[in-house]
Amino acid sequence: MGHIKGQDIGPTIFFFGGIHGNEKAGVIAIEKVFEQLESMTEALSGTAIGIQGNTSALLQNKRFLDADLNRLWTQKNIDSIKSKQESKLGIEEKELLGIHDLITSLLNTQSPPFYFIDLHTTSSKTLPFVTINDALINRNFAKLFPVPIILGIEEFLEGPLLSYMNEKGYVSLGFESGQHEAMSAVDNAIAFIWLTLANTGVLTKNNVPSLERHFEQLKNAAKDDNAFYEVEQRFALSEKDKFKMYPGFESFQKVRKGTVLGVNNDVKVKMSKTSQLFMPLYQKQGAEAFFLIREIPKWILKISEVLRKIKGDNLLVALPGVKWNGTGKGSLRVNLKIARFYAKSVFHLLGYRNRTIDSTHIIIQNRERNARNNMYSKEPWF
């Protein structure tokens, strides 16, 4: 969508819009901001790149056509798509290859540090929020924005683009700017892009037009909530399920145990406990009906930061049933028979989140060991 290079060298930011084809707000926001940026190259230190995601699905205003483009980004899947004949590729598989080649070539030619920002909207009403894979570089960068931050969603989702970029060690944020068709979703996405340009130092704060207004826009839209949350449950849907959410529920809404949320295959779906609802589904396409989230206390965030900095996970392998997975550190193999009683939260504290299951064992990945801390260590937010 655009490639704007400043006069001076500096970070490179990738902005993605429309990875889901029914989410146009991000695309519009990138267009609007880039239009202004084009006349500001003298003030820019670094590069802003705008990438449109699912172009084919955008034309039909559908989330996707053959497959969800934000669930395809695992190394295994990418390798398998690359080895396919072109005539056998699905629409989103072609989209993925296009984006993958573009990112790869830009990473080789543009200057670091690199930032990946993926703009989305939701089918329900929501506060604007950020989603991140839980690495400290992501946390520290995400904290600069006056909106709530959701950790650990990748544990429940297979193959989002941002998890893939994060596994490569880069700062990667998802920003959900509001409800699909809401005007405020565009305004929030525009504000987020300007704040990103300022927070990365690609623009100095003085050079961002009405920076204060953009900050206030997000802060007000988020109702002053800039806490960290974690996903505790996901209500998954299979393709056969017929789910209908009752009207009126919103993301971040507190809902009491027993409240009926909707109907799945003629069976009522109730809240299993009092909790906070997250991303209730009000559209046909989607692999989850809703999530439940809970706020993470500040002291837990602090402890986990310290433990990660002193590489506390070296101690985990002293526990029965826990071993390094292979020779390289950063991935643990956990025997479920022995270790299932350890609170999942112990692993979470130390940065282990993603998991792949092989019958008796789980393999969990540490975000910290892949993080390219050296790439960001001189940035003001680090």
Ligand SMILES: [Zn+2]
């Ligand atoms: Zn989306």
